[in-house]
Amino acid sequence: MPIPIEDLWSLVPEFWLAALGLLLVLLDLFLPGDRKRLVGWAAVVGLLLVLMPILGMLGTPARTVFFNTYAVDGFAVFFKIIAVVATILVILSTMDALRGHTSFEGEMYVLLTFAALGVCLMAASADLILLALSIEFVSLSSYVMAGYFKSDLRSNEAGIKYFLFGAASSAVMIYGFSILYGLTGETNLYAIADRVRTAPQPALVLAVGMALAGLGFKVSMVPFHQWTPDVYEGAPTPVAAFLAVASKAAGFAALVRFLMVAIEPGPVDWVAPIAGLSAVSMTLGNLLALPQRNIKRMLAYSSISHAGFLLMGVAAHRGDFGAPGLLIYLLAYTFTNLGAFFVAIAVGGRLGSDEIPSYAGLAQRSAGLAAVMALFMLSLTGIPPTGGFLGKFYIFGAAVNNGLLWLAVVAVINSVVALYYYVNVIRVMYLLPAPSGGSASGPVPLRLALGVAALGTLVIGIFPQPFVTLVGAAAMLLRM
Amino acid sequence: MLLLDWLYVAAFAVIGLLLAALSLAIVWVLSPRSAYPQKRMTYESGVVPIGQAWAQFNIRYYLFGLVFVIFAVEVIYLYPWAIVFRQLGKFAFFEMLIFLVVLLLGLAYAWRKGALEWT
Numbered sequence: 001m002p003i004p005i006e007d008l009w010s011l012v013p014e015f016w017l018a019a020l021g022l023l024l025v026l027l028d029l030f031l032p033g034d035r036k037r038l039v040g041w042a043a044v045v046g047l048l049l050v051l052m053p054i055l056g057m058l059g060t061p062a063r064t065v066f067f068n069t070y071a072v073d074g075f076a077v078f079f080k081i082i083a084v085v086a087t088i089l090v091i092l093s094t095m096d097a098l099r100g101h102t103s104f105e106g107e108m109y110v111l112l113t114f115a116a117l118g119v120c121l122m123a124a125s126a127d128l129i130l131l132a133l134s135i136e137f138v139s140l141s142s143y144v145m146a147g148y149f150k151s152d153l154r155s156n157e158a159g160i161k162y163f164l165f166g167a168a169s170s171a172v173m174i175y176g177f178s179i180l181y182g183l184t185g186e187t188n189l190y191a192i193a194d195r196v197r198t199a200p201q202p203a204l205v206l207a208v209g210m211a212l213a214g215l216g217f218k219v220s221m222v223p224f225h226q227w228t229p230d231v232y233e234g235a236p237t238p239v240a241a242f243l244a245v246a247s248k249a250a251g252f253a254a255l256v257r258f259l260m261v262a263i264e265p266g267p268v269d270w271v272a273p274i275a276g277l278s279a280v281s282m283t284l285g286n287l288l289a290l291p292q293r294n295i296k297r298m299l300a301y302s303s304i305s306h307a308g309f310l311l312m313g314v315a316a317h318r319g320d321f322g323a324p325g326l327l328i329y330l331l332a333y334t335f336t337n338l339g340a341f342f343v344a345i346a347v348g349g350r351l352g353s354d355e356i357p358s359y360a361g362l363a364q365r366s367a368g369l370a371a372v373m374a375l376f377m378l379s380l381t382g383i384p385p386t387g388g389f390l391g392k393f394y395i396f397g398a399a400v401n402n403g404l405l406w407l408a409v410v411a412v413i414n415s416v417v418a419l420y421y422y423v424n425v426i427r428v429m430y431l432l433p434a435p436s437g438g439s440a441s442g443p444v445p446l447r448l449a450l451g452v453a454a455l456g457t458l459v460i461g462i463f464p465q466p467f468v469t470l471v472g473a474a475a476m477l478l479r480m
Numbered sequence: 481m482l483l484l485d486w487l488y489v490a491a492f493a494v495i496g497l498l499l500a501a502l503s504l505a506i507v508w509v510l511s512p513r514s515a516y517p518q519k520r521m522t523y524e525s526g527v528v529p530i531g532q533a534w535a536q537f538n539i540r541y542y543l544f545g546l547v548f549v550i551f552a553v554e555v556i557y558l559y560p561w562a563i564v565f566r567q568l569g570k571f572a573f574f575e576m577l578i579f580l581v582v583l584l585l586g587l588a589y590a591w592r593k594g595a596l597e598w599t
Contacts, residue, residue, distance in 0.1 A: 003571075022582060022585055025585055025589055026585065026588075029588060029589060029592045029593075182486070200483050203483065
């Protein structure tokens with residue numbers, strides 16, 4: 001069967017990203033060791049250019065290409081935008097974070113570009129096989145990046161741990177996929193949706209549960225979260241930022257498409273378990289974040305609790321608030337969490353420490369850095385006028401609309417608990433005296449990334465209208 | 481009825497295992513046995529083994545192994561492609577060209593980074 005040529009045009013962004021990655025490999029081969037940063041700038045330019053064809057697809061009608069295996073809809077476009085923007089910011093923040101730790105600087109930009117391609121593929125896969133392959137694609141790039149600092153034992157531990165957890169959960173997920181294929185005779189999500197009604201219940205529950213293991217690992221949902229703190233702490237901080245944002249977003253894209261397209265028409269009630277896992281994730285993540293002294297571990301547990309909040313958006317998918325709420329929460333979370341990690345990069349680069357007590361007096365040493373960190377902490381808590389508030393507002397509304405009042409109550413209590421450890425960082429920065437002098441502002445590319453993250457966090461909170469329109473369009477095109 | 485279909489799979493698995501066990505059991509019962517020291521030696525392609533299996537190997541063996549696997553896979557893809565090349569036409573030609581260029585880039589990377597040097 002020949003592939004229609006028009007289908008290829010729908011994949012321009014993916015081809016572009018693949019070609020960009022290969023070009024960066026080539027560029028890295030011929031640049032001398034001290035000019036490797038050019039690879040990073042080339043990656044940034046290439047990623048900025050790929051935004052054009054992606055944005056060009058915003059208004060086009062939803063369809064699938066390549067024999068229904070690949071979706072071209074607003075939902076996928078939304079996640080492609082998140083992936084590319086997050087990758088650009090992470091690359092900017094990487095440029096000085098690698099110096100002195102590794103002699104392989106160029107490869108990091110290549111890996112990040114390929115990981116961005118993987119995230120795009122994950123968001124658009126409409127076939128179990130393609131989904132499994134693209135998840136592996138993101139994972140393989142991430143394993144290497146997590147263990148990037150070869151001489152750093154913690155980084156080694158992060159790489160190995162991430163690999164072992166990832167391999168095991170992928171295996172379980174693919175086994176679940178194979179059972180689903182056995183039950184329906186199809187690998188295509190839209191075709192499964194037609195057959196899933198008549199599938200026998202117990203086996204279907206088993207298949208969906210096993211598939212959730214792999215996807216839950218990617219979004220660091222309890223009980224598949226144990227890798228998160230160790231990997232975030234050990235991995236290079238920009239990589240932790242990428243895992244916390246782009247990789248998690250891709251996991252949610254795949255999870256939502258899988259559940260809402262393929263499983264929703266079936267007899268399995270997946271809303272109740274997802275709501276339960278959501279409550280457990282946000283509570284456990286928050287409680288474990290409370291005693292953390294290391295900023296990266298704190299952000300890791302906070303990312304587990306945010307996975308819980310996002311799962312609440314998945315559970316409350318019916319009505320006008322659910323899917324748009326999930327997307328707008330993810331958008332705000334992308335900018336906010338990237339920003340928080342970038343501050344950790346700036347402080348860690350200057351002081352050589354990721355411990356929260358070493359943030360003491362940051363307001364005197366670097367007023368700007370402390371101010372944006374305060375903004376990110378407030379947004380992670382969900383206090384207006386930040387983007388985090390808008391996301392929480394939508395998701396809470398969706399939960400109430402869907403009759404999940406108990407979950408909304410749990411979430412509100414959790415937000416109050418979270419206030420303690422987020423505001424603690426602000427307290428340390430502003431109220432404690434600085435132990436020693438010296439400014440802690442970062443290099444130019446990092447400051448640029450920080451500025452964009454702060455701007456994004458604020459703009460989503462203050463002028464939400466264009467973003468609400470965007471996610472409205474993205475959520476509407478989800479089901480075909 | 482779908483679950484019934486799965487019963488066939490289960491029956492197949494059980495019968496298959498039984499058959500395998502049965503044939504092993506027949507051999508075990510019927511075959512003559514003679515033990516001599518060479519029989520208990522580690523098989524090293526017919527050569528008398530030297531030293532312990534827990535020796536440290538040079539990491540370069542793995543690098544060469546990896547590069548070799550890339551091209552072994554390439555050949556596996558090239559054969560079926562070459563057989564139906566005429567029917568597939570230009571599209572398949574360029575597809576394979578892209579595939580080969582990507583693999584060659586991998587080789588160039590390994591070469592440039594010194595993975596192909598033994599010393």
